[in-house]
Amino acid sequence: MNNDCPPYPILLAEDDLISRRLCQKILAREGFAVTTVANGREALELFRQRFFPIVLTDWQMPEMEGPELCRAIRDENPNRYVFIVMLTSKGSKGDIISGLEAGADDYITKPAHPAELVARIRTGIRILELERSLKAAVDEIHLMSILDSLTGLYNRGYINERLPQEIRRAHRYVRDLSLVLCDIDHFKKVNDTYGHLVGDVVLKSFARCLAGSIRQEVDWAGRYGGEEFLIVLPETHLHGALVLTERIRRTLESTPIETDNKAIGITSSFGVVCFSPGTCKEAITPEALLQEADNLLYRAKSEGRNRIEAGRLTS
Known part of the structure; x- marks a missing residue:
């Protein structure tokens, strides 16, 4: 991972212990900081305590499934973008569309291939960087609209x-x-x-x-x-x-x-x-x-x- 990029901590919600450890190991090897939980309810509770710009979630989990977690994250964070990747064994087009409509940005078919997993996360980082640059530009334009150009005080x-x-x-x-x-x-x-x-x-x-x-x-x-x-x-x-x-x-x-x-x-x-x-x-x-x-x-x-x-x- 490019060390010049700002850190993007990842929240991984996966109820299967082997799959959870495998994904964490793959991402940690690439330098990502990964926090893991065993279900969607734990993921949402942790997310409310600490913001994660990237969420990797399984589709089928106890207590709260992936699509419900996606919707909750989107509803509670309208002003901060989160890149969400769905891990799923569901391969039909209808299932994939359902996951994307719930708020996921991307999906990976389980079991996750290491290179594909890392590539998807890096794609997410590029999107987050673009979103950050756009927000900075919008903030600058707004600031220019409320300041007096000569004195720098409010207009x-x-x-x-x-x-x-x-x-x-x-x-x-x-x-x-x-x-x-x-x-x-x-x-x-x-x-x-x-x-x-x-x-x-x-x-x-x-x-x-x-x-x-x-x-x-x-x-x-x-x-x-x-x-x-x-x-x-x-x-x-x-x-x-x-x-x-x-x-x-x-x-x-x-x-x-x-x-x-x-x-x-x-x-x-x-x-x-x-x-x-x-x-x-x-x-x-x-x-x-x-x-x-x-x-x-x-x-x-x-x-x-x-x-x-x-x-x-x-x-």
């Missing part, structure tokens, strides 16, 4: 999709939710003075500052539009949101952004809004929360910029 479409989910979760668990809407002060002047390429450097640096200031896997940030950015802080009360926002404001104020030509100092204005589901008379909408954050941001800019305005939304 407006993702914000519109996820924010309602965060609000519903806050209502369900009666936990505070805070939003921070921020805007780079006088960003148009940066573009007009230094050009849009430098402006892009500023935007990317600003985004890195936001991403590096929030809790990973809990908080999240997105580009709301132009030079406006949104930070969403689940399970965070107003005081906690203000502490975080002030830390970001001071970091931006005191850390010039290095560009090819010169270091550029920037500041930002912030609107911070929090809502506590336990005190709200009715469900809060994403539009209401964003509008209040926008109102507070506008106030911060009107009051001189490089400052924070905060408030609570109660209805």
